[in-house]
Amino acid sequence: MRRTSFARWPCSVARTMDLLGDWWTPLVMREAFYGVRRFEDFQQQLGIARNTLSNRLRRLVDEGLLEKRPYQVEPTWYEYVLTEKGADFWSVLLAISSWGDRWLADESGPPVLVRHTACGHDTQVKVVCEHCEQPVPIEESRLRMGPGYPEHLRERPDVVERFARQESK
Incomplete structure (x- = not known):
């Protein structure tokens, strides 16, 4: 079964969920933040099937959140290290x-x-405005079209309506 890709949607939530894909990916990242680096350790900590773990690690490497580095030769064994992009997660x-x-x-x-x-x-983490450093509750927030919103979608009636609802709050 082929899944829908949200990678090109004009929404950072959709794009992030496309990258995550399932519940295993954030759990693999959680273990990386705990300091887990090696395949066997990820597998042991999570109880995840080896093929599933292999796919998730490959995806995280391909997306630049983890870097695969050899730590042993003959045979070559690898560890998975957080990149700057991964650490920002x-x-x-x-x-x-x-x-x-x-x-x-x-x-x-x-x-x-x-x-x-x-x-x-x-x-506990709190979301605050980067300018005034005050919390950003939903009642004081509005979503607006950003500069990266695709030009060809900006005038579509459903898109115009979506953002108009935000402005009328």
């Missing part, structure tokens, strides 16, 4: 974790805490 996982801590954790609290070593405190 940290904020995505923190946002997912923060939402899960709020809405899915049981009464005992979050299963994992994030320690901000610069200040020495446990923390």
